[in-house]
Amino acid sequence: MRYAICFTPPMGDPLSAAAASWLGRSVYSGEAVELPSIAGLAVSEMAFYTAVPRRFGFHAMIMAPFRLRPDMDEAQLLKAMMLFTSGETPFQIDRLEVARLSQCWGLMPEVPSQSMHLLAARVLQALDRFRAPLSEDDIERADPDRLTAPQFTNLHRWGDPHVMDEYRFHMPLTGPLN
Incomplete structure (x- = not known):
């Protein structure tokens, strides 16, 4: 089994x-939601462009999917997450905008x-163990030949090229587009 934060x-x-309306699926119930009608965009096109984020549900990745070490179990991970979150102070991101990140569109600060x-850095440092x-x-699969030197280092150190200084908070709204 794999886990992600x-x-x-x-x-x-x-x-x-x-987001449920845009993606056509509720992340909470998993049930299909009717896609909105957008002039000039057929429902089939919208379904195609949103297929990837619909599959995974509306979210922002903080710690990429990982497998647990053999000497760890889900209960230990959940306990560590609860302990970690109990020490965190809530905050707000003031304004999100629709922006492009690589080949996808999403909501970003x-x-x-x-x-x-x-x-995101604290989560990684606390739970990477x-x-x-x-x-x-x-x-x-991470295609290391296309990574920058810091991303390559992150991949080997943290299991994900897009962490620490390479991290960008984003909530995907589309899959890859030309």
């Missing part, structure tokens, strides 16, 4: 309802959030 807005939050960046080392296949 993500942010998802609360079930009753208007952002959750808007209008102004980079230092609080979010630091939280639960992550099993990457296999050679895992490393190859």
Whole structure:
């Protein structure tokens, strides 16, 4: 089994309802939601462009999917997460905007959030001890030849190229687009 640490807005939050409508699926119930009607965009096109984020549900990745080390179990991970979160102070990201990150569109802070960046780093530092080392296949899937030097280092140290200084909070709204 694989685990990941993500942010998802609360079930009753208007952002959750808007995202469910856009993606065609509720992240909480898993049930299909009718896609909105958008002039010039067929429902089939919208379903195609949103297929990847719909599959995974509306979220922002904080710690990428990982397998537990053999000497760790889910109960230990959950206990560590509860202990970690009990020491955290809530904060707010003031404004999100639709922006492009690589080949995808998503919601990102209008102004980079230092609080979010630091939280993502703390999560990684606190919970990385639960992550099993990457296999050679895992490393190859990350396509290390396309990574920058810091991303390559992050992949080998943290199991994900897009952490620490390379981290960008984003909530995907589309899959890869040309």
